[in-house]
Amino acid sequence: MTATVSSPPLHAPGVPELSRRRRTRDVLATVMVHVAFAIAMVPLVWILYSVLGHGWHLLLDSTWWTNSQRNINPERAGGGVYHAIFGTLAQALICAVIAVPLAVFTAIYLVEYGTGRLARAVSFTVDILTGIPSIVAGLFIYALWVTTFGLQRVGLAASLSLVLLMVPVVVRSTEEMLKLVPNELREASYALGVPKWKTISRIVLPTALGGIVTGVMLGLARVMGETAPLLILGPYASSINTDLFNGNMATLPTMIRENFGLPDQPAIDRMWASALTLIVLVLLLNIAGRVVARFSGVKK
């Protein structure tokens, strides 16, 4: 019998029927949670549809991928996004080079070494870092880089502010993964006379690698889409700049911001097209991260 609670079988001797009120409430709740899920899907579909609809045609042009916006003003169509993609990728890469080792070793500390007050303090500060508004991270690097050291607003400064936002993401995901590695494997390794650091680096980390890579990719996706710190630290430039230490460097978010609010159709098109480019980049990283997680999870 597959009789559900809301539609009891007709011939059920001895089984009293549910009161109408209870049944109505149950059905109502079922409808409500379905509606809630539908409501949650509306913005996702709507956003993807809007960005795709307004932005796709520029992406089909090969110059979009190979050119910068040099010598192109808002009223003129043409040019590409190459300079902004380069800036976004370069800043994210430098950010990852700094943030990933720091975050992975912090996670190793929390799972494999940390005890007592220091471990609790580290864990607490990672929580704070998770909640830090990105604009505050930008202000901090501004206060350090520009006001204190008197340096210019260059690509590297933007990268540094992104480090603060990437570290907590990678620490938390790595920590989760390390905790999933069964203790039996550590014991097996110790029992072979393998020292602790080799046990961690050669047994524990490889076992957790898939999950760590996923965390790094999700962290990268997060920092690539960040705009707020770049408004303070990474002014837009319309030409290609490959030097992280000198001059303004374009990024996808600042390119979108640059073209926002302008009345000219070419600028509006560029705004949507660069938003689509950013979404594609971020979603690709995101999906790739999930795929890695799917196929190399810790086998229990």
Place this chain on the structure above:
Amino acid sequence: MAILTGRPGPGTSPPPADLSSTGRFGDRVFHGLSTGSGIVVIGLVTAVGAFLLAQALPALVRNDANFLTDRVWQVDGDPLRFGIPDLLWVTVISSLVAMVIALPVAIGVALYLTEYAPPRLARPFAYLVDLLAAVPSIVYGLWGATIIITYVAPVQTFLGSVLGWIPLFSTENAITGTIFLASIVLAVMILPIITAISREVFAQTPLTHKEGALALGATRWEMIRTTVLPFGTPGTISAAMLGLGRALGETIAVSLIMGTTNGAFSWSLFSGGETFASRIANNAQEFDTPTKAGAFIAAGLVLFVLTFVVNAMARVVIERRKAFAE
């Protein structure tokens, strides 16, 4: 054998071959690197607070207005006059409204994913909700400022005509890029955060509790109301607060959506304004003197403290729940 019996007694330093064979040096390096990284993280957070405070102080000292109560923001020239009550109001009210909108939907989605969705679809569906968190906030800003603005305007008009006698819904200086619109977009942005955490705690409801309720003849909804919801309440509260913390600090979406009111303050959701974050972002290109930047850094410091308090409260609720569950 040689390793065990051939080692020198205490006081003499062991030969280097032994060191490498036992990995003592590697252990020290690895332990040092890990502990050092943890300390660097603590140092980073401390430095954020210290630097913001150090650079906000000179501007606060030169401030002729009351920082907490005066509704002015003149940071060009000397003396400075700036205060934060407007920013505080817009920041808090936009985030609170966002949370009020997002929370019921998030709880519904989390219940759907844990209790109602077909098991095979629950994971992909949860992933779709998580994708909402992957959309960059500037894209939310574009969507809010150029697309849904036209659909929200009639809603505002309607609400204003019905509830206009309440100051919060007054349409007196109504514009299109309103706090209300920003709140709706913020609600969408924090929805995946609240959903993810609620989903996790709902899923942890002990099966025995649920089966117990069902065995007593409870309907699915009664089972949820008597076991899943009470079990998940502390987790959901902290999820809501983490969402609130995220909304308080959101910058670019708010900055693109909200029109500024040029000083005309209103309690209404149907006016514009600036949050801490959006005021800093809107003026970021004009940080030319340290004192001027200091005024904005002071605003940033208040935002930092605000989000810190909200997040810390959320953590306390989670920790207490953990202690309770054990």
Place this chain on the structure above:
Amino acid sequence: MAQRIDVKDLNIYYDRFKAVEDVSMTIEARSVTAFIGPSGCGKSTVLRTLNRMHEVIPKATVTGTVDLNGRNLYDRDVDPVAVRRTVGMVFQRPNPFPTMSISDNVAAGLKLGGERNKAVLAEAVERSLRGANLWNEVKDRLDKPGAGLSGGQQQRLCIARAIAVEPQVLLMDEPCSALDPISTLAIEDLIEEIKTNYTIVIVTHNMQQAARVSDRTAFFNLAATGKPGRLVEMDDTTKIFSNPGRKETEDYISGRFG
């Protein structure tokens, strides 16, 4: 190669809780010694102190001495890592490294110990797998993951991994409790074969197993719940199972226990 172990006045603690009290015993070389006793009596805990695995658990400490060939394992200048090279261990549940192939699993101890010579490693892999009676079953799929083997094969793989580093003593913590009867038999045969080269200590819940494989048997018990475990008696296995010296041993063995 094999060596004898002398345990003297051993007390084992978890933080402030005394888990095992006042154990003194001698474990003979080239023989199989079985530890038996009810759950929670501390037999596995004693076993883990013989290669200093006990102290892997936070706040776990030990007093007393464990001498291996006249050298106290708990002397201050003895490195626990070196102890574990000399005293190998096989665990209750088979735990091959999931990221490694069969041959890498066997070679893991040597490789992580710094051995890089491929010929040496290959020779050790074959010797250890033959020693663990697994060679014929896996020789054609040495590069396949170790996790793909059956439970009994995985446990023999773990034994091969343990003997690959050429320890002198092999500790086995209920090595058959997760295995079916046929795999159990294979492991017992293997213990019989390798005892000529190693000193073997095995913890088991299965008294027939203790009677079948061991030369000497040590019986552990607790005075009461919450009290520390202690060694009741230790003697030749035939004597323990036919004519034990203490009444509580007899009660336990004949099933009239508790």
